[in-house]
Amino acid sequence: MPKMLKAVVGNLVTKPATRPHPYRRREAFARARGRVIFDISRCIFCGACALRCPASAIRVNRTERELVFEPFRCIICGACVDGCRRGCAQIIPQYHSPAYTKPEETYRAPIEVKEDNQL
Amino acid sequence: MGVKTILPFGPQHPVLPEPIQLRITLEDENIGQVLPALGYVHRGIEKAGEKNDYPLNVYLVERVCGICSATHGLAYCMAVEKLLAVEPPLRANYLRVVWTELHRLHSHLLWLGLLADAFGFESLFMQIWRIREMVMDALEKTAGNRVIISVNTIGGVRRDLTEEQIEETLRTLAECEKQLNAILPVILEDYTVRKRTVGKGVLTADQALRLGAVGPVLRASGVAQDLRMTGYAAYGELGFEPIVETAGDCYARAVVRARECFQTIDLVRRALQNLPEGDILTKPRGNPNGRAIVRVEAPRGELLYFVAGNGTKNLERMRVRTPTLANVPTLLEMLPGAEFADVPVITLSIDPCISCTER
Amino acid sequence: MGEARTVHTELPDIDNVQVVRKEELLERVAELASQGFRFITTTCVDTGEQFEVYYHFDHQLQMSHLLVAVEKDDPIPSITPIYFSAFVAENEMKDLFGVKVDGLNVDYQGRMLVSDELPSPPMRKPNTRRDGDGS
Amino acid sequence: MKLIDKARMKSPWVLHYNSGSCNGCDIEIFSCLTPMYDLERFGIVNVGNPKHADVLLVTGPVTHRGARVLRNLYEQMPSPKAVVAVGTCACSGGVFSECYNCLGGVDKVIPVDVYIPGCAAKPEAIIEGVLMAVERMSEHTPLRRGK
Numbered sequence: 001m002p003k004m005l006k007a008v009v010g011n012l013v014t015k016p017a018t019r020p021h022p023y024r025r026r027e028a029f030a031r032a033r034g035r036v037i038f039d040i041s042r043c044i045f046c047g048a049c050a051l052r053c054p055a056s057a058i059r060v061n062r063t064e065r066e067l068v069f070e071p072f073r074c075i076i077c078g079a080c081v082d083g084c085r086r087g088c089a090q091i092i093p094q095y096h097s098p099a100y101t102k103p104e105e106t107y108r109a110p111i112e113v114k115e116d117n118q119l
Numbered sequence: 120m121g122v123k124t125i126l127p128f129g130p131q132h133p134v135l136p137e138p139i140q141l142r143i144t145l146e147d148e149n150i151g152q153v154l155p156a157l158g159y160v161h162r163g164i165e166k167a168g169e170k171n172d173y174p175l176n177v178y179l180v181e182r183v184c185g186i187c188s189a190t191h192g193l194a195y196c197m198a199v200e201k202l203l204a205v206e207p208p209l210r211a212n213y214l215r216v217v218w219t220e221l222h223r224l225h226s227h228l229l230w231l232g233l234l235a236d237a238f239g240f241e242s243l244f245m246q247i248w249r250i251r252e253m254v255m256d257a258l259e260k261t262a263g264n265r266v267i268i269s270v271n272t273i274g275g276v277r278r279d280l281t282e283e284q285i286e287e288t289l290r291t292l293a294e295c296e297k298q299l300n301a302i303l304p305v306i307l308e309d310y311t312v313r314k315r316t317v318g319k320g321v322l323t324a325d326q327a328l329r330l331g332a333v334g335p336v337l338r339a340s341g342v343a344q345d346l347r348m349t350g351y352a353a354y355g356e357l358g359f360e361p362i363v364e365t366a367g368d369c370y371a372r373a374v375v376r377a378r379e380c381f382q383t384i385d386l387v388r389r390a391l392q393n394l395p396e397g398d399i400l401t402k403p404r405g406n407p408n409g410r411a412i413v414r415v416e417a418p419r420g421e422l423l424y425f426v427a428g429n430g431t432k433n434l435e436r437m438r439v440r441t442p443t444l445a446n447v448p449t450l451l452e453m454l455p456g457a458e459f460a461d462v463p464v465i466t467l468s469i470d471p472c473i474s475c476t477e478r
Numbered sequence: 479m480g481e482a483r484t485v486h487t488e489l490p491d492i493d494n495v496q497v498v499r500k501e502e503l504l505e506r507v508a509e510l511a512s513q514g515f516r517f518i519t520t521t522c523v524d525t526g527e528q529f530e531v532y533y534h535f536d537h538q539l540q541m542s543h544l545l546v547a548v549e550k551d552d553p554i555p556s557i558t559p560i561y562f563s564a565f566v567a568e569n570e571m572k573d574l575f576g577v578k579v580d581g582l583n584v585d586y587q588g589r590m591l592v593s594d595e596l597p598s599p600p601m602r603k604p605n606t607r608r609d610g611d612g613s
Numbered sequence: 614m615k616l617i618d619k620a621r622m623k624s625p626w627v628l629h630y631n632s633g634s635c636n637g638c639d640i641e642i643f644s645c646l647t648p649m650y651d652l653e654r655f656g657i658v659n660v661g662n663p664k665h666a667d668v669l670l671v672t673g674p675v676t677h678r679g680a681r682v683l684r685n686l687y688e689q690m691p692s693p694k695a696v697v698a699v700g701t702c703a704c705s706g707g708v709f710s711e712c713y714n715c716l717g718g719v720d721k722v723i724p725v726d727v728y729i730p731g732c733a734a735k736p737e738a739i740i741e742g743v744l745m746a747v748e749r750m751s752e753h754t755p756l757r758r759g760k
Contacts, residue, residue, distance in 0.1 A: 006301065008242070018651045019737075026737070029256075031278070033263040035730075054171065054178040055701070055708045072704040075732035077178045077269045082277070098697075098729040098742035100749065102704055137631050137639070138679060154584065158678045160633045161591040163712040165574070166601050170711070179708050185637025185733055229640060232647075248647035255644070266637040266733040331517045331563040349539055412492050412534070412541065423534070425521045440519040440534075440567075448563035474635050477591055592714065593677035600713045 028093035033076050035096040036069070036089060040107040043067060043088040049080035065109040072102035123151070128462060137473040141450075141466070145459060153454045155447055161477040168437035173199060173407055173428070174273060176437065183439060184475040185266050186229065189222040190417040191439075192271035197351065197415065198426040199273050202407035208398045211275035212353040216390045217288075218262060218270050219352070219415075224295075224383045225254045226418035227376045230470050231306060234373060237463045238315050243306060250298050257291045260284060275400035285391050296384050303377045316369035320453040320465035323367055330452060333445045334420020335379070336469050339364045339371035346416040357389055369468040376470075406430050417442050419470050441475035495532075495543045500554050503533075503546055507557045510535050515542065517561040522571045524603045529577055533557070550605060553578035566590075574601040624656030625747045628666035628690070632683050633715065634673030637733030638700035642670060650736045657743060663689040668746050670739075671725075674702040674709040675716040687723045695726045695746040699739060704728045726750075 019026055028034055045067065047060040057073035058080060060066075080089040128141040138159035144151040164183055168176050180195045181188040193215055200207065207215075228251040235243035255265045261284050262268035270276050280288075306312055322332065327340040337344055338361060345361035347354045362378045364371035407428030414423050420442030427436040446469040453465055498506050511517075518534040518541075531554060533544040548554050556579045557564045569590040571577040576599035592600060631639050645652045646659055660666055663686045675683060687696065698719040701707040706717030719725050726749055729742040 016648070018648055018654070029260045029263075031261070031263050032259055033269075052175070054175040055706075055710065070705065072728055072730045073701060073707060073710070074730070075178065075182075075267075075701050075707050076264070077732075078263075078277070079175070079178060095735050095738050096730045098727050098738055098745055100727060100745070102728045102730075137636065138682065158589070158591045158593060159676060159682070160631070160673070160679070161593075161676055161714050162633055162674065162709050163600060163714045164709075167709070167712050182635045182637070182708055182732075185635040186640060188635070188637070229643075245648050248644070249649060252644070252647070252649040264733075265735065266641060267635075328514070328516050329561070329563075331561065344539065346539065410491050414541075421518070421536075423518060425532070427523060436521075436523045438519075438521040440521075444566055445518070445563070447566060472636065474631075474633070595677045596713065 028095070030093060032093040033078055033091050034093045035071065036074055036076060036078075036080065036091055038067060038069060038105075038107050039088050039090060040067065041110060042086045043107070043109065044086055045109070046085075048083045048085070049089050052079045052083040054079060067107040069105045069107065070102075071096050071105060072099075122147070126459075127156075137471070139471065139473045139476075141454075141462070143454070143459070143462065148459050150454050150457050150459060150462070153451050155450070157473075157477055159477070160474045164478040165437055165439060169434055172432045173434055176434070177272060178269060180437075180439070181267050181269055181271075183478055184441070184472055186226050186472060187222060187417045187419065187422075187475070188267045189219050189270065190415055190422055192269070193219055193352070194413050194415045194417075194422050194424045195426070195437075196271045196273050198411045198413040198424045199407055199428075200403070201411040201413065202409050202426060202428050203273070203403050203405060205274045205401050205403045207275045207401055209353070209395045210279075210397045211399045211401075213356075213390050213394050214276045214278075214280065214399065215271065216353045216357065217280075217387050218258075218268060218276075220383045220387045220390070221254060221258055221261075222268070223418045224380060224387070225251055225258070226470075227380050227383070228254065230376060230467075231303075231373070231380075234464070234467055235306060235312075237467050238311060240309075240311065243302070246302050247306075250295055250302065253291050253295050253298075257288050261288060272400070274403045275398070277400075279399050280391075280394070285394065289388060289391055292384050292388055296381065299380060299384075303380070307374060307377060312373075313370065315461075315464055316373060316468075317366075319369045319461050320457065320468055321366075321368045322449055322453055324365075326452060327367070327449065330448045331445050332420075332449045333442050334416070334418075334470075335372055335375045336420065336446050336449060338362060339375045340367035341365040346414050346421055349414075351413075351415060353390060357386060357393075359386075369464055372468045406432055407434065419443055419472055419475070420445065439478055441472070441478070443469070443472045443476040446471070447476065492532075492543060494541060495545050497545045497547075500546050500548055500552070503544065504555050504557065504560070506544055507533065507560050510542065510544075511560050513537065517557075517564055520564070520567040520571060522575045522577055524575055524601065526603050526605065529575060531571070531577065548577075550576075550602075551578070553580045555579075556581040556583070558583040573599065575599050576602050624658065625667040625743070625750070626658050626660045626665055627652075627668045627670055627743065628660055628663050628686065629670045629672075630683060630686055632671055632673040632679035632703075632719070633676035633709075634700060634702055635733075638672040638703070638731075641733050641736050642672070642699065642739060645736045645739050650740060652740060652743070655740075655744065655747075664691060666690050667694060667750065668743060669694065669696045670699050670743070671696060671703050671719045671723075672699045674706045674712070675719055675722055676714050677716070680716055680722045683719070683722055693750050695750045696723055697727045697729060697742050697746045698725045699729050699742070700734045701730055701732045704730055707732060 050058040140156035232247040408430040423440040425438035515535040521532040
């Protein structure tokens with residue numbers, strides 16, 4: 001036990017190791033995998049991300065031009081980001097915060113010029 | 120002859136973070152027979168591995184066990200690489216060693232902390248886990264996630280390290296080593312710790328081999344077997360000597376793991392300092408066909424992957440034999456004769472990982 | 479009990495595999511045990527027609543394998559009299575594939591891992607043998 | 614009664630159950646209790662007895678055998694109580710949602726109050742989640758008690 005004394009006294013004089021989390025938020029590390037977001041303006045609805053998702057958290061409907069993402073099913077592995085050639089799927093370091101419900105995120109393509117002409 | 124009582128230990132028990140049930144037959148305070156009841160964490164990953172495409176399985180097998188996920192990913196990737204005849208680049212092999220060893224370090228520290236907690240030595244538990252947080256931060260900074268780091272992929276690794284990160288990791292390791300040097304002698308020389316572990320749960324070398332023990336349990340019984348000796352990934356270049364103790368009791372297992380912490384720090388340091396330049400990924404082609412077996416050394420011991428492919432995207436069979444599964448039978452030999460109060464310490468001494476065991 | 483393996487030679491395969499008949503299995507296992515081999519595990523592969531059961535052993539980091547092919551309804555002898563620790567692996571085969579294992583020392587009745595809610599062994603594939611009379 | 618409610622909000626006791634997770638989230642829950650994150654700042658204590666607990670932290674995709682234990686634990690806990698699903702597996706099953714022995718999410722078995730996504734959930738997220746659960750418990754206390 002005397003061996004421990006040095007550490008104990010050391011702990012008394014050094015500042016606490018605790019991160020005062022909810023009061024002062026820590027900047028996420030730059031390369032951390034926090035959550036997946038989609039930049040839908042770049043999406044061509046090829047479905048490569050949906051194919052590569054091990055948890056099948058992404059559904060792509062090509063005809064409706066719609067991408068449905070379930071953040072509460074996503075395991076943040078980054079396989080979709082690796083598979084996306086358009087840079088639509090992205091990973092940001094900030095984690096997804098907890099929630100009372102688990103909503104799906106639906107991304108729709110912005111209305112295109114072609115469709116404007118038809119209208 | 121006392122009264123016989125059958126006592127269920129678990130599945131939800133304060134000492135065990137994981138659900139396993141030990142049905143213990145007691146005669147007064149002494150243990151007669153032990154029967155493990157498993158199945159609380161069985162998910163069916165082997166079956167899911169046949170349904171998925173083979174590249175997706177990497178993410179699946181990493182979730183066999185959160186504590187040694189890097190090792191699972193590595194073993195699976197190595198097995199598929201064998202079937203596809205893909206050779207990962209040298210730099211990828213070194214990086215694999217770095218991350219696998221960092222995972223081993225955090226796993227061993229976690230275990231030492233839990234051991235201290237099992238004695239009721241809470242201060243030491245806190246100290247060790249504080250050191251462990253440094254390793255977790257290093258993992259998050261380099262690999263992107265704290266626990267399941269998902270760095271392995273078929274043909275190499277998914278992330279590269281910059282010079283800056285290498286420097287930073289080396290600094291973290293030096294600090295970690297300094298603090299461990301202050302703490303670990305306490306756990307190894309303390310009167311209370313010795314009193315609770317020396318001579319408890321003795322396993323001789325013969326018994327260990329006969330029961331098929333692996334990893335630190337086997338090495339604590341005096342058998343120098345560590346799969347890193349076979350030189351997979353970059354262990355061949357880095358050179359490796361296994362750590363062996365001869366007593367075979369709980370104390371020897373703690374010593375093996377404590378010494379392995381320093382060895383691991385040394386391995387990571389050498390791998391980072393000698394990191395060769397080059398690519399980190401060889402693109403795999405085709406579909407796996409044939410059968411392959413790969414064994415790697417997980418923090419808890421030998422991990423075996425048997426992979427059979429049939430030329431399609433889906434595997435025909437993926438078999439995972441995890442180290443804890445091999446160590447569970449040793450419990451049935453170590454526990455009988457011990458006192459009931461020692462059950463948590465002896466059970467912990469094999470470092471049980473139930474989610475590994477049942478998959 | 480014909481040749482168990484149909485793998486072409488040019489494909490990657492496991493070294494050191496000995497194909498044995500199930501009658502001589504215990505004998506060969508005992509032989510390995512006397513040479514100081516450590517039992518690692520068993521692997522069952524369902525080929526559709528029959529079960530291929532691999533027994534993996536290790537000695538000084540060198541692996542050695544035995545391969546037994548059995549019909550789906552045929553029992554295989556348990557090696558637990560020789561290697562006590564094999565009961566975990568053999569119970570697991572019984573759970574997942576429904577392999578019949580004779581003489582297990584600790585028998586969980588096929589419910590070690592799999593819970594009672596699942597009616598059939600989950601990893602067993604339907605019998606693809608043309609003259610298959612079994613289920 | 615008010616005083617007890619207040620005390621409960623000041624110091625909620627948590628019970629942790631692993632219903633088939635990969636241990637990743639479990640060790641992150643442990644990390645929360647250790648000096649770096651230190652849940653005890655909020656008076657949160659990890660207990661082993663369900664009858665002492667206010668908040669149930671569940672990890673894992675819930676296996677068939679685990680579901681029985683989970684339901685049992687939930688029923689043993691005194692009201693008011695809150696359930697927090699920690700990690701993607703507990704929220705929806707994640708990678709294991711199609712495995713044969715998994716039910717796929719805690720909410721298939723017991724009602725869940727807070728979902729914490731992440732694989733594995735970050736300790737910061739777990740802290741936030743537990744605090745959210747406590748907050749909700751304080752809002753809904755009369756309801757849950759059936760008044």
